[in-house]
Amino acid sequence: xxxxxxxxxxxxxxxxxxxxxxxxxxxxxxxxxxxxxxxxxxxxxxxxxxxxxxxxxxxxxxxxxxxxxxxxxxxxxxxxxxxxxxxxxxxxxxxxxxxxxxxxxxxxxxxxxxxxxxxxxxxxxxxxxxxxxxxxxxxxxxxxxxxxxxxxxxxxxxxxxxxxxxxxxxxxxxxxxxxxxxxxxxxxxxxxxxxxxxxxxxxxxxxxxxxxxxxxxxxxxxxxxxxxxxxxxxxxxxxxxxxxxxxxxxxxxxxxxxxxxxxxxxxxxxxxxxxxxxxxxxxxxxxxxxxxxxxxxxxxxxxxxxxxxxxxxxxxxxxxxxxxxxxxxxxxxxxxxxxxxxxxxxxxxxxxxxxxxxxxxxxxxxxxxxxxxxxxxxxxxxxxxxxxxxxxxxxxxxxxxxxxxxxxxxxxxxxxxxxxxxxxxxxxxxxxxxxxxxxxxxxxxxxxxxxxxxxxxxxxxxxxxxxxxxxxxxxxxxxxxxx
RNA sequence: GGCGGCGUAGCUCAGCUGGUCAGAGCGGGGAUCUCAUAAGUCCCAGGUCGGAGGUUCGAGUCCUCCCGCCGCCA
Numbered sequence: 001x002x003x004x005x006x007x008x009x010x011x012x013x014x015x016x017x018x019x020x021x022x023x024x025x026x027x028x029x030x031x032x033x034x035x036x037x038x039x040x041x042x043x044x045x046x047x048x049x050x051x052x053x054x055x056x057x058x059x060x061x062x063x064x065x066x067x068x069x070x071x072x073x074x075x076x077x078x079x080x081x082x083x084x085x086x087x088x089x090x091x092x093x094x095x096x097x098x099x100x101x102x103x104x105x106x107x108x109x110x111x112x113x114x115x116x117x118x119x120x121x122x123x124x125x126x127x128x129x130x131x132x133x134x135x136x137x138x139x140x141x142x143x144x145x146x147x148x149x150x151x152x153x154x155x156x157x158x159x160x161x162x163x164x165x166x167x168x169x170x171x172x173x174x175x176x177x178x179x180x181x182x183x184x185x186x187x188x189x190x191x192x193x194x195x196x197x198x199x200x201x202x203x204x205x206x207x208x209x210x211x212x213x214x215x216x217x218x219x220x221x222x223x224x225x226x227x228x229x230x231x232x233x234x235x236x237x238x239x240x241x242x243x244x245x246x247x248x249x250x251x252x253x254x255x256x257x258x259x260x261x262x263x264x265x266x267x268x269x270x271x272x273x274x275x276x277x278x279x280x281x282x283x284x285x286x287x288x289x290x291x292x293x294x295x296x297x298x299x300x301x302x303x304x305x306x307x308x309x310x311x312x313x314x315x316x317x318x319x320x321x322x323x324x325x326x327x328x329x330x331x332x333x334x335x336x337x338x339x340x341x342x343x344x345x346x347x348x349x350x351x352x353x354x355x356x357x358x359x360x361x362x363x364x365x366x367x368x369x370x371x372x373x374x375x376x377x378x379x380x381x382x383x384x385x386x387x388x389x390x391x392x393x394x395x396x397x398x399x400x401x402x403x404x405x406x407x408x409x410x411x412x413x414x415x416x417x418x419x420x421x422x423x424x425x426x427x428x429x430x431x432x433x434x435x436x437x438x439x440x441x442x443x444x445x446x447x448x449x450x451x452x453x454x455x456x457x458x459x460x461x462x463x464x465x466x467x468x469x470x471x472x473x474x475x476x477x478x479x480x481x482x483x
Numbered sequence: 484g485g486c487g488g489c490g491u492a493g494c495u496c497a498g499c500u501g502g503u504c505a506g507a508g509c510g511g512g513g514a515u516c517u518c519a520u521a522a523g524u525c526c527c528a529g530g531u532c533g534g535a536g537g538u539u540c541g542a543g544u545c546c547u548c549c550c551g552c553c554g555c556c557a
Contacts, residue, residue, distance in 0.1 A: 180557075236499085237488050241554075244487050248556065376508095379496065381489090390495090393509070401522060409519045 044085045046300040047073045050308050050316075051093040051136065051285050054117035055102055058124045059348060060341050060374075060386065061309060063358040066090055066130045067374050068338055069307040073131060087300060089289040090125060091136035092118040096278040097174050097257075100264035110264045114139055124358060129367050134289045138281060146288040147281050148269045150327060154213065155269075159326045163212040165254050168194065172201035174278060176254060211256040211274060218322035219250040225321060225331055233317055235381045238310065238337040242317040253319060255280050283320045286332075305334040313337055338380040344387045356386060364388075369395045 049065045052058065073088040080086065094114040103113040118137055125132065136143065154160050168177045177196060182203055187193035194203045223246050226232055226239065233239040256274040259267065266281055268274040284292070290300040308316050321331035340347070343354045361370045373391045376398070378384050409415055 237554095240488060244555065247486080377495075382496085385495085390509095397509075400520080405519070405522060407519095409523085412519045414518060 043303055044080075044087070044300065045073075045076045046087045046089070046290060046304040047076070048088070048286050048289075048304065048306050049090040049132075050306075050312060051091040051138065051282055052121055053093045053096070053098070054114050054121075055096075055098045057117065058121050058358060060356050060358045060361065061348075062121070063124065063128055064338060064341060064374050064378060065307055065309060066125055066128065066132075067371050068336070068378070068380075070130045070132070070371075071375055072305065072307065072336070087134065087290070088132045089134040089136060089286070090121075090130065090132045091134070091285060091289075092121055092138070093278070093282045093285070094118065094137055094139045095265040095281050097171055097262050097264070100262065103264075111139065127359060127362055127367065128371065136285050136289050138285055140288075143281075143285060143288040144266050146292045147266050147276060147284045149293040150284050150287070150323075151269055151276060151280075153327045154323070157326060157328070159214045159217070160211050160255070161214070162209055163252070163254070164207070165210050165212075166207040167205070168203040169206035170196045170199070170201050170203040172196075173199050174257075176206070177203060208258055210254040210258075211268060211271075213253045213255045213280075213323070213326070215253040215319065215322050216250050218325055219246055221325050222246055222250075222318065222321055225325075231334070232331070233335045233337060235337065237381060238313060238317075238335075242313065245314065245318060250318070253277075279315055279319065280323065283315065283323065302330040302333050304332040305336060306332050307336045307338070310337050310339050336380070338378065339383045341378075342383050342385045345385055361391075365391050365395060369399065372399060 047069045049069045052062050069088060069090070073086055076086045092114070094110075099110050099113060103110040106113060114137070122135060125135075151160075165176060168179065168182045169175070170177055173196060181197045182194050183197045184192035185195050185200070194205075195201060196203055223243065226243055226246070230236075230239065233242055255277040256268055257265075257277060259273050259275045262275045265275040265278060268276055286304065286306070287293075287297055287301065291297040292301075306316055317335055324331055341356075342348065343356055346352060346354060348355045358370075364370075365373065370391070373394055376394060377390070411419075411421070413419075
């Protein structure tokens with residue numbers, strides 16, 4: 001879809017904004033992978049990525065979420081150009097036992113660790129040209145206030161109660177587990193130790209008093225919400241998956257932990273012995289950003305679209321809507337779910353050593369190139385596979401040869417001696433923060449602007465590299481490339 | 484074991500709500516251009532739409548059974 005629309009944009013002379021938007025609305029691209037049929041057209045829209053846990057450096061899955069959200073956001077801006085109509089939030093999730101433990105291991109205060117890793121995410125998103133309007137960190141004061149207020153609302157509505165929880169608890173995963181999800185493995189001393197069936201992390205029998213959220217009460221309202229809005233969660237298989245979860249028993253949710261064990265978080269209002277469960281804490285960020293609990297947030301909620309990975313579907317499609325209903329609010333307008341990227345057919349993992357550094361990709365394939373690849377080759381419904389050759393071939397074929405070839409022909413002196421070009425529509429191509437973006441080039445200045453682009457010198461296949469092991473070379477040459 | 488999702492050209496995927504008896508990109512084969520970055524343009528081959536039944540005037544699309552993969556529950 002991007003190719004076609006880019007083609008059309010380039011081909012048009014003096015395209016007005018209105019006719020352009022009309023054109024878009026008239027076209028029927030059934031290949032649109034996200035099923036974006038924005039039925040709240042001309043309304044303001046608020047897009048969010050998940051907030052990313054700062055226990056590790058960002059990977060391409062994080063970037064993929066951000067790029068998807070960015071694309072949706074930019075698309076909405078094209079439809080509704082007013083600066084006040086679109087809002088896009090991303091950020092970092094900075095509370096939790098893992099952060100607490102990782103910081104201790106590194107000899108840092110948790111806040112120092114958070115500052116470092118959050119900065120990495122911010123840097124990545126800047127480099128990737130993610131046009132978010134907000135970046136939130138759950139350690140901010142406004143967030144603490146929002147969460148505590150939200151808690152107070154739930155409490156006032158009788159949806160929280162103190163309960164004694166007894167069961168297996170996994171500190172690493174920060175969750176309680178039913179017996180069925182626990183297995184035994186040989187421990188260091190040879191005896192069998194209980195571990196999580198999923199993660200393999202140790203679990204221990206825990207008996208403690210926590211605050212419990214009456215999640216079970218929302219099983220039917222959640223079902224009604226989803227059945228009443230088949231588009232609430234897309235793609236459709238994920239909608240089905242959530243409905244299936246709701247066919248089963250939905251037990252109440254423990255939403256706090258002992259402060260003596262977990263102190264890096266937000267204390268329960270009026271009870272310092274308990275810390276608010278990190279997922280409740282994290283999910284409220286979506287409200288914090290838009291001003292909750294001040295009344296202003298209502299102008300952005302619920303016209304909200306969450307872009308999430310499938311691994312956190314349950315939190316966003318079951319717990320979060322239930323919490324919102326409990327607090328007297330509507331669930332989000334849309335939840336767009338994407339799958340994961342594998343690398344050469346294998347899941348990324350540190351132990352395999354195949355984690356792909358997104359900043360390396362942005363450098364190697366250019367920012368727009370890698371963004372294009374993620375959007376063009378990504379299929380939300382399925383896990384998609386990344387390998388260097390695939391990226392290179394796609395960019396060569398579609399950007400360099402097809403689109404780039406068109407540009408070069410149009411700008412060649414033999415073909416266009418007067419150097420006359422249509423002006424770029426600035427609505428469609430807002431000034432990029434990246435120097436050298438071809439979109440900046442218009443009119444006679446194009447050659448000069450494009451001259452700053454990486455060129456291919458004498459190498460006929462500049463992006464053809466063996467298994468993304470060699471970086472693109474920049475050579476001094478008068479020839480330019482569209483990227 | 485129960486429930487749910489998925490299975491479309493060599494590869495990656497569109498094909499939503501039954502109706503030009505299936506398309507795109509890549510890959511493959513052929514032709515052509517030499518203007519522009521040794522690239523472009525055009526044409527072609529390639530599909531038991533997992534298998535078998537059924538409903539229907541008509542099914543990739545609906546129903547049943549079977550096979551395979553994935554997920555949830557037990």
